[in-house]
Amino acid sequence: MRTIRVASRRSQLAMTQTNWVIAELQARRPDWTFEIVPITTKGDQILDVTLSKVGGKGLFVSEIEDVLTAEHADLAVHSLKDVPYELAQGLVLAGIPLRADPRDALISHDGRSLSQLPAGSIVGTSSLRRAAQLQALRPDLRIEPLRGNIDSRLRRVAEGEFAAIILAAAGLSRMGWQDKITEYLDPEDFIPAVGQGILGVECRAKDDELVQELGKWTDQNTADCAAAERTLLTELQGSCQVPIAGYARRNGAGDLTLTGFVANPQGPGSLRFEATGMEDPSALGSIVAQTLLQRGAGDYLRAASEG
Numbered sequence: 442m443r444t445i446r447v448a449s450r451r452s453q454l455a456m457t458q459t460n461w462v463i464a465e466l467q468a469r470r471p472d473w474t475f476e477i478v479p480i481t482t483k484g485d486q487i488l489d490v491t492l493s494k495v496g497g498k499g500l501f502v503s504e505i506e507d508v509l510t511a512e513h514a515d516l517a518v519h520s521l522k523d524v525p526y527e528l529a530q531g532l533v534l535a536g537i538p539l540r541a542d543p544r545d546a547l548i549s550h551d552g553r554s555l556s557q558l559p560a561g562s563i564v565g566t567s568s569l570r571r572a573a574q575l576q577a578l579r580p581d582l583r584i585e586p587l588r589g590n591i592d593s594r595l596r597r598v599a600e601g602e603f604a605a606i607i608l609a610a611a612g613l614s615r616m617g618w619q620d621k622i623t624e625y626l627d628p629e630d631f632i633p634a635v636g637q638g639i640l641g642v643e644c645r646a647k648d649d650e651l652v653q654e655l656g657k658w659t660d661q662n663t664a665d666c667a668a669a670e671r672t673l674l675t676e677l678q679g680s681c682q683v684p685i686a687g688y689a690r691r692n693g694a695g696d697l698t699l700t701g702f703v704a705n706p707q708g709p710g711s712l713r714f715e716a717t718g719m720e721d722p723s724a725l726g727s728i729v730a731q732t733l734l735q736r737g738a739g740d741y742l743r744a745a746s747e748g
């Protein structure tokens with residue numbers, strides 16, 4: 442018998458993900474009960490300004506981490522792509538379940554695919570990574586900022602304020618809104634965010650019982666992909682002010698392939714490198730990061746910190 446208090450943001454996606462994790466854990470541990478502790482983060486209150494200006498995506502996560510550290514809750518479910526590479530001291534990502542669809546998805550107002558959008562069409566995204574890759578594929582499109590919850594973003598494209606928007610397929614399918622998707626973007630040429638489609642379940646490192654249970658529930662392949670992608674992000678010292686993408690997957694032979702991408706935050710120019718190896722996932726992340734740095738990724742990273 443134990444009651445697990447689960448901290449969750451109040452957004453529909455956060456609550457859906459939290460409830461999914463609770464159902465999974467409840468099935469494994471009928472002797473546990475679960476209680477949701479809803480948290481309103483500062484990040485949820487300032488959705489109209491560019492997040493990178495107010496402290497970045499890490500904002501959502503660090504306030505939840507404070508709740509875990511203060512022992513006001515025992516566990517928290519994050520979209521891994523929102524989790525900065527450094528966790529708060531004393532906390533661990535103990536549970537990483539099977540990855541959902543890692544791809545980005547295009548939702549267009551009138552059903553046109555990315556290649557069919559007329560020149561000058563307005564595409565909504567506030568992600569530097571999505572903007573950089575869109576610009577490279579379709580320099581003739583106009584990219585405009587788009588923030589807010591998934592449902593408000595979908596409403597704005599439905600109303601025609603944007604010709605199209607880009608969202609993570611995983612978030613849409615967790616909400617049951619896959620039918621809104623016009624086109625799945627090929628992850629080989631529109632590279633997903635590090636951790637996209639992966640959930641990370643965080644708890645206190647000293648909570649042995651929870652750490653163990655979450656460890657048994659973890660999908661090892663997903664955890665390997667997460668490790669490769671997050672090592673890439675760490676070694677690039679990636680902040681949300683630089684367009685960075687990273688996508689790991691296992692091929693038929695069982696080898697892990699990692700594609701890394703960094704773009705100039707101040708204009709055209711990008712670097713991409715891909716490696717495959719059987720060595721440990723972090724080593725693969727490291728190889729891809731160090732190769733990108735040798736080829737000049739540092740210039741892009743510095744351009745961001747200077748302005």
Ligand SMILES: NCc1[nH]cc(CCC(=O)O)c1CC(=O)O
Nearest residue numbers: 520523608609611612637638639
């Ligand atoms: N940036 C916010 C965010 N964080 C996680 C998801 C979707 C779910 C996921 O990628 O796991 C989203 C929405 C989106 O990018 O479309």
